[in-house]
Amino acid sequence: MSTLQIIEILVRIAWLAGAVAFVLGLVRMNSPATARNGNLLSAGGMAVAVAATAILIVARQQLDPASFGIRASSWALIIGGVIIGGGLGLYAARTVKMTAMPQLVSLFNAVGGGAAALIAIDDYLRIVGGGSVRLDTHVFIVLDIIIGSITFTGSLIASGKLQGLIAGKPILIPGGRLVTLALAAVTVLAALILFVTGKPSLALIAVILAASLTFGVTMTLPIGGADMPVVISLLNSFTGTAVAMAGFVIDNPVLIIAGALVGASGAILTKLMADAMNRSVLNIMIGGFGGGDDAAGASATAGGSVRSISADDVAIQLAYAQHVIVVPGYGLAVAQAQHAVRELADLLEERGVDVKYAIHPVAGRMPGHMNVLLAEANVPYPQLKEMDDINPEFDRADVALVIGANDVTNPAARRPGSPVSGMPILDVDHARSIVVIKRSMGKGYAGIDNELYTNEKTGMLFADAKDGLAALTAAVKAL
């Protein structure tokens, strides 16, 4: 065996070790106690895989210059790319506010998908001069370009929507669905011609690339901002699949394993997120009731009066309660009020009140996002209760303090016939008294009235989450 062969084997083993670290890292992310460790393990696996690749490139250039050649330019490309990309990624990841984190994840997802598509394009440019192309080569290259391109533009649009660069509300292009369908048809047709003829054609690949990039845009634009987490999760799964396809294209096992892992995990996660909102992924992608204003007519309540309440009254209720359950929602995340809620909770605990947080699986902008926001504000992890654990406790709660959460508290979900029917909800209405901090009587993204607000036990404190909490804290202090 030549030295180069031995190195090739060792590098493949290092790649395998990297893949093992990815799997074990994900396993360790099962529990909050080991999750950080798991992420570091995964990062370590990545470092090993990348270092092994660098060694492989050096070895090939040094030991077999006839086949691989020594090219200083290749190192300029690699090192230059690593510095540019690494610098941008590091800067963005370290400076982003935790509330803006979903759009950053989406941005990282976009560039990952873009890189996978570029690998296929580059590979195609190399084989396009030759004769016929094998069917399997064509299939993997075309799939890589299609999926990678869709995830690239789709994730950028999703990120832009969450960042507010693009209007969050569904943007309906006249005939937009038809355009999307036409793009899909063009892509499939071009791909079929390539597969059947087996002749390499740069023109057809360009058509597929352009159609897929546009498809990513037209697919994501009509989806409402509130559905973006599910979309990002789906696109994350797509990127994994695109990377696995890139692995087939350049015949690299670690890309196949890691890509398939992410493809599968993203698919499961997407389904879990959609399930928690009682929606199907398909429903979201083709635009269901997430249409916001469109669905406003589907009101489930016949009205009823709403009782407005002052901060001072709420403060008295809270201060003399034994058990308070805080229900944080999207409004709290948007107002970045996680520190304000923590301050109020501390104050109440000093007075001997038992404070817990009820976390709906889709509270915030992504599953678990609320936990991250509250953890950032130093809320002790044991106080955060998941829905199934906290629901029985509402019966003995003196006050349920709902902050910017809407649909996840709507009792209408227990009855059939409403758009939220069947969605698991927090049993907020079981509490002895309910206080809702909300800016206005605006509807949640399901676009229906919340029966909780007209419940006779409910008092509405109309305020921005942050201002409302600050007023409450001041009022409790003054007691």
Place this chain on the structure above:
Amino acid sequence: MTPDQIDALITALTVFTLAILVGFAVISKVPATLHTPLMSGANSIHGIVLVGAMLIAAEARGGVSQALSLIAVAFATMNVVGGYVVTDRMLQMFRKRPAPAPKPASDEAEA
């Protein structure tokens, strides 16, 4: 296709399929509270595409190919570095730390 090529293709498809099954098995056990960090962590894992980007950069000939692979390496590195760092920032917040403001012990109702 030669028998060797068929072998390689089947092996790759086998690895792909088994990795998908592993992905399903691993993820279905993760509690909902960790879903966001998990999504972000999975997002960093597909940054493995950096390995592919480096390999095509090493063999890039001509301006177009060099430009494509430079962008691919930069994109992939951004995915890897940014992904792991932001995931770590999220998970850092779950760790237990000493309470910043010690509370009177008597007030800790059923803590």
